Amino acid sequence: MTRGATLAGRKRPGEALVYGFLLFAAGVSVLTTVGIVVTLGKESFPFFLEVSPWEFLTSGRWQPQIGDFGILPLFTATVLTSLVAMAIAIPAGLASAIYLSEYASAGVRNVLKPALEVLAGVPSVVYGFFALQTVTPALRWVFGIERVDVYNTLSAGLVMGVLILPLISSMCEDALSAVPNSLREGAYALGATKIEVSLKVVMPTAFSGLAAAFIVGLSRAVGETMIVALAAGSGPALTLNPFRAAETMTGHIVRISGGDLSYDSIDYNSLFAIGLVLFAITLTLNVVSNRLVRKYREVY
């Protein structure tokens, strides 16, 4: 560092003050993480004193009234809704990303991209209304009223797929457009058609980025709350039938905490135990996707 004659030693308390605030601002995010871990750990600790973690993770019944706390029914419902959602969101999201990145003209892109952004900006509670009000009656009309419950995981999952579609589409598009043009041109020079370039050259090259998008989408599906709270049902049920009602982990947390809940009861603490599992799942998924994203950034 160079030192000027008169300015060199000058103290600048203002600069130090600003630096202090900026450091604090950056620290808040670390504090948030610490806060999440501490809160989930502290509040679920009394629960695990009464219910062993083994029983919590393996028992197949969740009936707090009679002291049964097995997370499996909630977990299977979460898996079911997420799978249905991904079955919609991955193919449709990927296909629309390929279309937007490789095929669409500038004019078409300018219309479709904002529309997808609007779709991504609709609050999830509105999707919940849509699932319950429109999609469920449609499903009951198609498959028969006696076969489809008023609340069912299929409707929640389908709508969740539409919610996640824009997210996956835009992440996939980022990954696809990060593929250098020289690869495309090389393939064209060898006589490949457009579809062959897209599917056999661009897609495999962007694979880690696409995988990251799918994982982020899955993480979003697992943590999505309002759609399942409104449309999937309000009672834990161990079923893999998507026409039946079943409560997910997030749906259960919202339903119980929205009612009259006394602090420090086992019901209250059990919510934080579910939250802990939810946090662990989503964190794992996010860390994996972060690794994958870094990988595709490093390749080129």
Place this chain on the structure above:
Amino acid sequence: MRTRKPFRAATLAERHRKGQAMAAVFLGATVFAVLSLLILLASVIDQTAGYVLVEYGTSEADVFPPGEDGSVPPIGSLSSPELIAVLSDNLGPRRLKALELESPLEERSRGDLADLVLAEVLEPEIVRTWTLFESLSSRSDILAWSAANVPDGALMFRFWLSPDFLSRSQSSDALFAGVRSAIIGSLMTIVLTVLIAFPLGLGAAIYLEEYSRDNAVNRFIKTNIYNLSGVPSIIYGMLGLGIFVRFLGPLTSGAAFGLAGGVAGDAGPGGSAAGGVVDAAVSAIVDGRTVLSASLTLALLILPTIIINAQEAIRAIPRGLRESGYALGATKWQVISGHVLPASMDRILTGTVLAVSRGIGETAPLVLVGASTFLTKDPTGIFSKFTTLPIQIYQWTARPQAEFRNIAAAAIVVLMVLLMSLNATAILLRNKYRSERRG
């Protein structure tokens, strides 16, 4: 074993045909997404207007003073004293006293009184509602059904989204419910959220982009922010419940600042009935379910998004701009505040507005932080109990009665208009900053 067909390369025409088919599939997927959006909007709009069949507990002819020609006057033509007379003739003394306590009858507006007469004396009950599409397409069927099943009912075409709907407060009756408290709550919460989250988010982004060295601690902070952006919102709700509502309850309820009385007054129907000063004070101390707690929770929720967007905006500023500042002898903060921030502010604001729009629509964390299920008073300050538009939509949608779906749809339209005007503001702000930079 089956004999294998000899290998034959696909002809160019076949390859192109396959390509066209796949391209159609890709386009189809995109159209599917856009179509979903349109169907969603249509199904919301479909619920915001339509025929309603109402049956009155008491008929108008029994309670209204007959007009000069002996006919029953419509409720809109009665004057305030006449309405008060109808009320005092038909309500029990205890109910009248309760109404007087809320606010004296003589001081209420004519519209208020008319609402009271409707709700308390005529006691309309919804028999059935129809959607806008049904109302327009099968009007005669609806008329026939009403005449056959409820001959003395009144069939009317109702716009659920009306000025009354915007200005009324909560009610357990869908005909009289409104979203005033929810709109006020949403606006208060989001303004406070921005005031907390914007300086923190911008500060963190400046630190990470301009000050931090590339060491383990700062890399950890960056990874941490990325991971936080993927944490489900409901987990933030649990954080808010554990930290802001319970642990910091004395601060977030206002009790620590001697504001316990103001909060206790809002304690709702249960609290005001219980009465006692001690009870009220105790409930105020433990009750951190306030606008402040909600805003703090939402602020933490949108913080990672704000930071990531602001970081990208700051990173896009070319080094030359900073170096010319230093060359003129500016200090680091002078360069940042005088050059880097003004040049990147348009993108920072756009990113912030996107994050804030997400915050406005959040429901799950606020359910956990303890949004009130029934609010008797509008929120007045940061220590008030609160409800917001998404919470209101959730509660109404979850009700089994069909008419609550109608007001949920009306509330959704209000929420979407709010979101759209926010985004429009963002675009205006961005354009303003851009033109200032050029000019």
